[in-house]
Every structure is written in structure tokens, then in C-alpha cells.
Amino acid sequence: MKKSSNKQLLMNKTGDEIQVALVEEGRLVELIIERPESRRSIGDIYLGRVHKVVEGLKAAFVDIGQKSDGFLHFSDVGTTNEDYRALIEDDDDDENGGVDDGDDAPQGARSGDEPAAGANVKSAARSGSKAPSADDQDRAEKRQSYTQMIAGKLKPNDSILVQVIKEPISSKGSRLTSDITIAGRFMVLLPFGGGQVAVSRRVVARKERSRLKKLVRSMLPEGFGAIIRTVAEDQEETLLKQDLEKLLAKWTQIEEKLQDAAPPQLIFKEDTIISSVLRDSLTSDVTEIVANSQLIYKETLNYIQWAAPEMVKNVTFYQGKLPLFEGYGIAKDVESIFSRKVWLKSGGYIIIEHTEAMVVVDVNSGRYAAKREQEENSLKTNLEAAREVVRQLRLRDIGGIIVVDFIDMLDQKNAKKVYDSMKTELRNDRAKSNILPMSDFGIMQITRERIRPSLMQRMGDQCPACGGTGVVQARFTTINQIERWLRKYALQHNMKFQQLDLYVSPTVVEPLQNSDMKTELKWFLQHMLFVQVKPDESLRSDDFRFYSRKNNKDITAEYGDI
Template sequence: MTEEILINVTPQETRVAIVRQGTVQELHIERQLSRGCVGNIYLGKVVRVLPGIQSAFIDIGLDRAAFLHVTDIWRPRFSLDVAVNAPQKPIEKIVCEGQALMVQVIKDPISTKGARLSTQISIAGRTLVYLPQEPYIGISKKIESEAEREAVRARLISSLPIDEKGGYIVRTIAEYASSKELLNDSTYLRKIWSTIQTRAMQVPPPILLYRELSLAHRVLRDLVNDDTTWIQVDSYETSQMLVEFANKFMSTITAKLHHYTGERPLFNLYNIETEILRALSRRVDLRSGGYLIIDQNEAMTIIDVNTGGYVGTRNLDDTIFKTNYEAAYTIARQLRLRNLGGIIIIDFIDMDNATHRDAVLSELKTALSQDRIRVTVNSFSQLGLVEMTRKRTRESLAHLLCEPCLVCQGKGHVKTARTVCYDILREILRRSKQFNACEFRIIAAQQVINLFLEEESQHLSTLSNFMGKLVSLQVESNLNQEQYKIVLI
């Protein structure tokens, strides 16, 4: 399956779109003022230890303290002092307040949660991931051939210096890498680690010791593969930087890099801007006429499948199956586009036919297999729902590009004007019992005042007569429908 990578660069942000067979499959956005910190290595300071939840809060210099759970504290995999199945010590016996600790971010801050940390350091290269604390060599599970796995392991071991103390994870892209390429990558990674160690001994915490590569550079390192035919960059300066980076670390992809010089903006040319707008919409239309409703909240994401205008040509079962089958592929693509993570509940249209259910579930798993992020999918539950999880490492597209509505405060709906009218009437009655005012002035949005002047005028008059007080009305255009003020005169 052929793949194109489009990189749009402006002084304020970098955007990357992965296009397969003419369809946008992934979007990545990095802003200069809020660069993600996954992969960054810090010298942090323990500010609080919480034995009750076996966690600690670490100051790494960000706005919020980062979070370290006891399960993310590194233990030697091979050590005479630690039995293989020895239980983890409680966190209060491992770290203490005020202690300096080298940590790496494994999850960006999300919503109100701080970054999640690990004390196991890993530094990613093009073909290898360096594990300076572990004398261990692991092979990517995506290299399935046992013979090739052993061949890659042998090439790596033969290229390493005799006194090598660290370990490595061999990435999928290293399947056909030569010993020289593996050696160059390992040498580069060991130099980075040496620099980190030196800096850690020279500066007080909290301090950034190592910053992960920029998005444009990570694209070359992590996303380019044999299926990638074209990498277009609309910034001359960035394209030159990437060519230099590629020549140094991955010369085979240099020919795929091109500086885009067309008159139309790169993302407009490939219709990416429209796809971004669609990825922010709650509703996603299917080609058949059905549609999805995607609701994202703090606890989970819920996806509802509907037939919409699709009536099929044969019978109801066939219509439902075709809608669900198309939805399965679209759901997998939307999860990647929107970068939705955590718990995801999919409510497919009910299917009585077990063969249809199996086919839809198989299509969903096949579509999800293209995802670079780890996913787990369960079978249909007794309620006909599919439960799945997708690892959450950074903010979703909606959280990155949007903010809660100032009118509804993120609820997705507002009180009707009539409801607000009744709230105001109750509030005036309550205040009349507390304060001896001569007049109550209602200041509200135009829609609310209109109701008081028309349909609710009788209720307003009844309240005024009951209190023996004047009630006046005033429109305030700056107030939204739910907001109002009651002024006592």
C-alpha cells in the first residue's frame, strides 16, 4: 500500500499528514509554544510521596508536577540482588521527598493530569532503541520470521563494542539493516546517553537533560517505511534540515524528500484542511448514507453507528450488516485521525446473525492493525457493544485544537430560554424574602427578555403583584442565554 507524507511548516507550528491511497490516515500537529514532552529526559525532584496510591509527584519544571507510579520505577531485569519474581518494594522505600531523580516522560500532560514518568530510560534511534540500564537485546514482534530475528540479533551483537553495558530493542525497520547501519545508530545513541549523564552531574533539578526530536525529524525516524513513496515539505529551511538529517542517519530515504514549491498551500492541494474540519465534527458520514456519532469525554469515547439514509436493496439484516461493516473501517481511521485514546465503546447496530457479527469484528481488527499505537479489542458484549482500548500518549486532536464552549462550558447543550426565565422568577422570589428592595431589574440575553415580554409576561406580572414590587427588564447583548443578573434597586 503506497503512502505519502505531507509536512506543512509555519513559524508557529508543524503539521504532518499521512496519506494512503489518496485518503488521509493520520494527522500529527506540534506547536512551538506547547511541544509535547514524551521521550524527554529530566532530572527531577521528588516533591511528594503518596504511599496510599503507591505514587510520587515529581517536579520536572512543567506547570504541573509529573506523576510516577511504583510500577514505572525501573528494576534491573538481570541482577543477582533481585530475584526474577521478587515483589516490587513499596514506593516510600524507594524514593523520598527532596530526592533528585532522572526520569523520562512516557505520557504527555492530558487535561488536568500531569505528565506520566518512568525511571527506565530509553533513547530511540532510526533502527534501535537504546536501553542504557539494561544488558538486554529485544527484537520487534513485527519481525515475525524466527530466522530473520536471529540474523538481526547476530548482526547487532557483532557490531557492538565488547565493553557494551547497555541493551537495545531492534525496531521493525532494522530487519534489513546492515551491521554498519546498526553500529552507526548504536554509536549515536551512546553519545547521547553520555551527554545526558554528564549534564545530570553538573546541574541541579529540575532541569531538562534531553529533548526528543522535533515532529519533522521524528517523522523521518519513525514513520517513513518501505511503503513511503514521497515526502513533501513546504518549507525550504525544514526540507534542507531533513535532507541533512537523512544523509547522516538514513541515506536511503533522501531521494524521497522533496521541497514543495506549488502556488496552492500543500494541505489545501490534498484536501487536508477539509479532513481536519471533519475530524473535529461530532458526526461522520459514511458513503452508504449511514453515519457515526462520536462523543469524547474524560472517562471514555463512545461511538454510535446509525443507518441514516441508507435503506439497502435487499432486506433489513443486509442493510444493517453493510452499514456496520463500512463503519468498522471508518471507526479505525477516525481513531487515528482524532488520536482518540483510553476506553472506547462502539455501539454497532444490533445484528442477530452471528456470522455478520464475526465479519464486522474481523474487519474492525483488520483496520486497527494498521495503527501504530497499541490497541486491544474485545468481542461483542451481551449488550451488543464492542469494548476496546487505545493507548493514550498525547492530547487528542480536539483537545489540541479546541477548547470548551464559553456558552455551554463543554456540556454540549444550554438551558432553554424558558428554563432560564423560570430560574430567574424563582431567584427573584428568594431574594425578595431576604432584601427589602423597591425594584428588581432583570438583565439577560435578548431571547430571555423576549419571552418575559411575550409568553411569560403573565407569570412575571403575577410575581410582581405578589411581591408588591416593580420588576423591570433590560437586554444585555454580552450575556449568553444561560447568564443573567438581578439588580436590586
């Protein structure tokens, strides 16, 4: 299949797992995975119960029914907390808080130009470094006063309406906010926005900004606010009104559910993974949207017929013989997520290491260069590595502190080129990040927004052999590889009713035996092959072997890579 120079959205359903891939220039750059046991919770709204308030941490711990209490920092407690409490207790929402209005939309939790559901709508602007002034002192005193005020308002066992802005990571609970937002295609609704309307800073035309503000403000019910998203630019009034009506209907459902709710309780569940991805990733440069499931295809088509009818022609149902990701040449990119080493076209490579505190990336030239060419080759490898590092950060959804050790260069101008290249590449990333120039030791420091565990953590189970010091491929990922192997074998083999023995690690046998339909029967109905699953303790959880029962021959490598 030819590689496209444009963006593609590939929606792959395998069993209960849904994978959505964003492909740019024929290469995988983002992968979103959802399984029944690990559904996304960003944007979910809960009626929680305050467990404890720790003024020293400037935070409260809130029970929302998850394994660990959610973390609610005082800075994420909206000034409208009393309004929510009034709504819960008295159904009285006459008073409404507000959000800062202005020419620029507040920065969101994920999208890069406006908040998605669950984003904290407080202004994220920060002033540069400067000597403390009287104004700074005054602001510090006000912050201290605000902290004490919030600590005084939040009491243990209080009910509070909160929204998830970061998923649980390791032993940490969800990060919460009480500034509720509901994201739509063209705008984000602020139920207690006090009539304030902001426009994404990426809408630069002053006349269009004014039109959108005036239009949305005329539509909003009293007390509501909104943030207008970039994709609303040049859209007709009818579409904006339809989007707002959907958001208001969701808020009405939340109000109704709150009347009989008892904490901790889920009040509102964010859209499905398909709707969320389309809402946040559907731009004019997406030239192809492909789904291999009829249900996902219909959901996608319905959404696009409403949101972007001119793009309906770009939606197709995949009917290729090979699995979807293999048909589009990105299957190996998916499997490379578990690889420490990533090769560069120049012959160099990068090593990605996860530690408790940070992720460390080491850039290596991979081959000797003559001394007079060393600076030039180092620059070339570093520039290529900078592009690949950003791609890997997006692909693996790596957040937190990232330290990149580039190849040493003598010329500071070359170091500046690498820094500028890294900044340029990060502009395409929807997650917010900060980057510092390269140090004299060739070290570059990056912080990238982390709102959920990295993809490697979500796709991997803890290794029983190393006690968690390393990560191995998840059992379900191995099962998906087995099913891809069977599909390829069935396509390339003319004879049906072949008898095969499948040897896998005992840890993989367990989910195969515990599925709703007996796996061996399911595979027979799908491929007309008799497969008998057998445990083999010598195999790793990411390995498997197929043997022909007729001659006891290992045929695994003949019909697909493992």
C-alpha cells in the same frame, strides 16, 4: 492532484505551527501538530525531585518543573534507580540494571513493535484469565514485597532521573518512568540494560534475528543494552553502527549535563517533530515525502540521506500554487476533526461524542431499508463504519475507553464479521489497543493507548460561551484558514493593492495583534493587499468575513469555503 494508493508524508509549516500528515489511499489517517506553546514532551528526560510518595496508590509524585507533578507508578520504577542516583551523586556507574532478554522485543509506548523514546521496557505480556494458583499467590506476594521495597527507596526530596512516557492530560501531570530509553532509527538504547539485547518480534527470520543480536551485542559498550527495531532488518553493519554511535553520543551529553544539574531540570529533549516522525513512520511503502518549508525540506533530506538513501528520490519541495494540504485534497479532512458527524459512502453516518470518562461512537444507517434487506444493509453499514471508526481514532488521536454502538444485527456470524474487521483495521494503528467482541446489544468496547491529549483537545480552546462543556475551533486554526483564504484570493484576483476589511471575533483579534510583526503589514508584504482587521462580537471564534472596502460587499464565500 491524483490520489495515490500508497502512503505519503506531508509536512506543512504555517507560521509557527508545523503539521505532519500521514496519507493512505489518498485519505488523511494521522495528523501531528506542534506549536511553540505546546511542544511534544514524550521521550524528554528530566532530573526530578520526589515530591511525595503515596504507597496506597503505589506511586510517587515527582516535580519536573511542569505545572503539575509527574506521576511515577512503582511499576515504572526501574531496578536501576540506585544506578541513576549513584550517577547523579558520585558519578559512579559501575553497576548496571538489566532488561528482560528474549525473542520478542518488549512492547513500546507508541510504535506497535518496539518502544519509542520514553517507552517502558518492562514486559507487557499478560496471562489469560484463569483460576488463582499457588504460583499466582507467590507472584502477588512478590509484587507486594516489591511495592514496599520501592516505597522504602523513594523518599521526598530525593533526586531521580525520569523520562516522560505520557504527556499531561487535563489536570493530570505527565506519566513518568525511570527506565530510561533513547530511541534511534534502527535500535533503542538502554543505558542501564546490562548487556541485554532484544529484537522486535516483527523480525521473523530466525537467521536474521540471530545476526542482528550478535552484531549489536558486539558493538555495545559494557553495561548497555538495546532493542533492535523492525527497520533494522537486512541493514548493513555500517548503518547500525552509525545509529548506535549517535545514541551513545546523546547519552554522553546526558551524563555531562547531570554533573551540574539541580532538580527540577530538563536534561534531554527529544528530537524535533520532523526527525521523530521520520524515525517512527518512514517505511518502504512511503512513496512520497513533501515539505512546503525549505528548513523542513533540508532537515528531511539530511535524515533520509543517512537513514534510507534509496528513498531520497521520494523527497520533494512543494511549490504548488494552492496550500499544501489543499493541493493534496486533505484540507477538508483536517477541518472535519471538529465535526461530530462523519458521513459514510453507503449513506450512513457515525456520531462521535466526548465525555469525561469515555468516547462514545453511534453508528446510524441514515436511511430506511426494506425489511428483507435490513440485515444485509446493517452488515454493510457496520463494516464500513468499523473502518471509519478506526480511521477517526487515529486521525483524532483518541485514547482511553471507546464504546461503539453498532446497528443491531440478528445473525451472530455478521457480528463476528464486524469484530474481525475492526481487529484487522486496528493492526494498522501504531497505538496499542484492546477490543472486546460485540455484545448482544450491538455494543463494542475498545481501549486505545492514550499518551497525549486528543488532537481535538490540542487544536481547540475552551468555549467561553458554554463554560467548557463543548469545544470550538482554536483561534490559531481560524487564523490559518484566514491566511489560506488570502492566498487563494491573491492567486485568483488579478488586481493588486485591493482594500479589504476582515471581521473576526474579538478572541481572534488578540493573537493577530500580539504577533511579532504587525499582521496587516505581513499580509501586505505577502499578498500586496491592504487588509484591516476589525472585531465583530456576533462572529464565533471559528468564523470570519471579508468585505471589499470599495463596495462594502461580503466576498468571503466567493473565494473559498468557510
